[in-house]
Amino acid sequence: MAGKTLYDKLWDDHLVKQREDGSALIYIDRQLLHEVTSPQAFEGLRLANRKPWRIDANLATPDHNVPTTDRAKGIEGIVDPVSRIQVETLGKNCDEFGILEFKIMDQRQGIVHVIGPEQGATLPGMTIVCGDSHTSTHGAFGCLAHGIGTSEVEHVLATQCLVQQKMKNMLVKVNGKLGTGVTAKDVVLAIIGKIGTAGGTGHAIEFGGEVLQNMSMEGRMTVCNMAIEAGARVGMVAVDGTTIDYVKGRPFSPTGENWDAAVKYWRTLHSDLDAEFDKVVELDGSEIMPQVSWGTSPEMVADVTGNVPDPAQEEDPIKREGIERALKYMGLQPNQAITDIKLDRVFIGSCTNSRIEDLREAAAVVKGRKVADSLMQAMVVPGSGLVKAQAEEEGLDRIFLDAGLEWRDPGCSMCLAMNADKLGQGEHCASTSNRNFEGRQGFGGRTHLVSPAMAAAAAIAGHFVDVRELLN
């Protein structure tokens, strides 16, 4: 019999009941909650007169609607009354049911997918869910983590379980070594460019190979974060020394005997050598260039040294039409050089790229330089209050401010523009976020997905530029 994959192990360890009809009950160790996808779930509980099954499995924070300025005002600082009600509702629900919430004024507040790992609330081997598709982020810790809908948020609150069908196993192996100036973000964009936005549908993706083994935890989080952009609800990386070192000493992490027992178990969380995958994709890390998305789907990416595609060269009529529609929306010409794309705004932040290493990467590029005059705005939004404090301790805030970037308070911000931070119609933005869908960052806004280093370089030049030229 073939060995088990990491996904098989996590599945088996959390299987409460395998039903005859093929569905299964999977136990959930951690649920993260935010204000947008939880109110209807709490309301559902109340209407059915149910109580949360296990209070201590939940951790909540508002992130999507919070302003990134004037935070001293707390909830009163949320100008949009509808947004304010949503944040207040999360607070009321958590208070009513006794769920731990990092409220808007708490320094531990931040984007759910940043604060989970930061607090040690994300631990290897856990099953983690959240009403947010970027929950795949936590798979970087050898967790089975995925986004769910609001009905399932309610289901997990009420039963601590999720009804699941087992997915297929997929391995994405990135071999070799990355070149200078090439980051985790470029790796994941290159993967999505290769396998497409439905390439991982129905699969749990394990990311492996030398590049992932040598990657920091924050880099692994960036890669797993965007598994959903490749169609996979779940992205994972095996546990190793890097994982265990990262988890140690965090507020929710085990200590003493529990730590030792946990580490012993965590060390088993990798695919067996003879495990079989339903699908295997390999990439050569040394061939990956800094990536820039040119279209309206995360698979529409190009090397920074490349060009916007020409739809006339595409044989598949549906794809051709997709390219034509994207170019029209993005206001780009076929064959235009990527470095000729001029920018109006730069956004460095989001659950993909707002951790301390991301900010260091961007700061290293802008240090001693100035943001291009042609830019309307360049902003840096740290992923949590603690990331912000750490960055300030390292003097990164000064580097950004001196270069002419704005230094904001933590939240999802312009990744999806539910708060006041958004693009205007027709504006081009170099963004370290995860989605370049039409209107994602604002009505008519044009998003280009890039790494923090590439976004920083674009802020200096006012158009895309190969960051490796600035690093030399």
Next chain:
Amino acid sequence: MRAFTQHQGLVAPMDRSNVDTDMIIPKQFLKSIKRTGFGPNLFDELRYLDEGKPDQDSSQRPLNPDFVLNQPRYQGASVLLARSNFGCGSSREHAPWALDDYGFRVIIAPSFADIFYNNCFKNGLLPIVLEEKIVDQLFDEAEASVGYQLTVDLEAKTVTTPAGESFSFDVDDFRRHCLLNGLDDIGVTLEDAELIKSYEDQRRKTAPWLFGAGQ
């Protein structure tokens, strides 16, 4: 949950692949704390020429005449015919809520994104996967014939055209059972409460670090 057994309805063909959930219901409408009322903002950015705002009377807004759902022949459509990877992106359940609130009961496509597919079943909405060439045929027929209707039978797992041609589809037994009977799946899971408790007790012993930390 509302049960789904059979449905016959007018088909609207949306000829575009990778329709994401941001497109189905843009973010500004996610601020609602209710499950209903999203219908007027379904496909908001495609459907209207102006920028939509929450709590606005959409009946007075300028319509995009090119958008399929604005064409007179598709008024009252309840079966959405779509292309591959429908519902990709964000996990927002507001997407099926908006489709449902607008009046759709069935979505047919060659493939769906996983989270969206799952969310549909929780809301009495039936997503049906059919082979690409069958979907192509249905697109041709729906566009060629005004008033084109399809009949869907979840019990028999079939989609039938007005000419009587029938196509089978797959759907997993548990989801089908819940949808046919309009079951609340939380209630179904709680029938196994003892099993969940005993799993949990065992887990407390073998992995105590997963319980009570940080409280």
